[in-house]
Amino acid sequence: MAQPAYAVPIAEPAAECPRCRAPNITGGIFCDRCNLYLRDESLSVERASYTRRIFGSYLLEQLLFWVTLIVGWFIWLAFTAPRGRSPAKSLTSLYVINIETGRTASGGEMWLREFALKGLTMFLIGYMIPFLFLADAFWMFFDRDRQTLHDKILKQIVVYAPAGLPESMRPQPGAPRKYAAVYAWPWQSTSAAASAPARVTDVAADLRELTRLKDEGLITAEEFEEKRAALVEKM
Numbered sequence: 621m622a623q624p625a626y627a628v629p630i631a632e633p634a635a636e637c638p639r640c641r642a643p644n645i646t647g648g649i650f651c652d653r654c655n656l657y658l659r660d661e662s663l664s665v666e667r668a669s670y671t672r673r674i675f676g677s678y679l680l681e682q683l684l685f686w687v688t689l690i691v692g693w694f695i696w697l698a699f700t701a702p703r704g705r706s707p708a709k710s711l712t713s714l715y716v717i718n719i720e721t722g723r724t725a726s727g728g729e730m731w732l733r734e735f736a737l738k739g740l741t742m743f744l745i746g747y748m749i750p751f752l753f754l755a756d757a758f759w760m761f762f763d764r765d766r767q768t769l770h771d772k773i774l775k776q777i778v779v780y781a782p783a784g785l786p787e788s789m790r791p792q793p794g795a796p797r798k799y800a801a802v803y804a805w806p807w808q809s810t811s812a813a814a815s816a817p818a819r820v821t822d823v824a825a826d827l828r829e830l831t832r833l834k835d836e837g838l839i840t841a842e843e844f845e846e847k848r849a850a851l852v853e854k855m
C-alpha cells in the first residue's frame with residue numbers, strides 16, 4: 621500500500637553504533653557508550669544528559685514560567701511548539717522527537733505534553749500525590765531510552781542537537797498535526813490487530829473441513845466447489 625512520505629516507517633536501531641562502533645546490546649535507540657541517537661545519519665544528534673534535562677529543561681522551565689509572568693511563557697511556547705521545543709528546550713539545544721515518525725513532535729503534541737500533561741496533570745495532581753510527580757521525572761533514571769512517564773505516554777524522546785537537527789528529523793509540511801494520528805488507545809490497537817487474523821484462520825479451518833468432507837465422499841464435487849467459492853468470498 622502506498623504510504624505518504626511522513627508515514628515511512630523509521631529503521632530499527634542499528635546493531636552497532638556508526639560513530640564509536642560499540643555494539644547495541646540493549647536494542648535501545650541511543651548508543652550507551654557515546655550517547656549517539658542511532659537513527660541519525662548525520663551522527664550529530666545525541667541523547668539528552670540527565671543534567672541537561674533536569675537543570676536545562678525542567679528547572680529552567682519553572683524559572684522561565686514565573687519570570688515571564690506565565691503569559692509570556694505561553695506566548696513563547698506558541699512559537700517553539702511547532703518545532704518540537706519548549707521555551708527552556710529552545711535555549712538548551714534540546715528537541716522532542718516522536719519515536720514513531722522519527723521527526724520532531726508536532727505543535728499539538730507539544731501543547732499536550734508541556735501544558736496538558738506536564739503542566740496540568742503532573743503539576744496539579746502532583747501536589748495531591750507527590751509520588752506521582754516524582755515518579756514521572758525519576759522514571760528516566762531507570763529507562764533504557766531515558767524516557768520519563770510523560771515521554772512514554774506520548775511516545776517521545778528528548779535529544780540534544782547543538783548544531784540543529786538534520787533535515788530528516790525536522791517537521792515536514794503536510795505531516796499530520798493531530799496527536800490522535802500517532803497515538804492509539806490500547807483497546808483500539810488490540811481490537812484491530814486481533815480481529816483480522818482470527819477471521820482468516822476461521823475460513824482456513826472451514827476450508828480444511830470442507831476438503832475432508834469431499835475426500836471422504838460425504839459431499840459431491842459440485843457441492844464442494846460451491847461451498848468453497850462461498851468461503852473464499854467471505855475472506
Ligand SMILES: [Zn+2]
Pocket residue numbers: 637638639640641642651652653654655656
Ligand atoms: Zn556510540
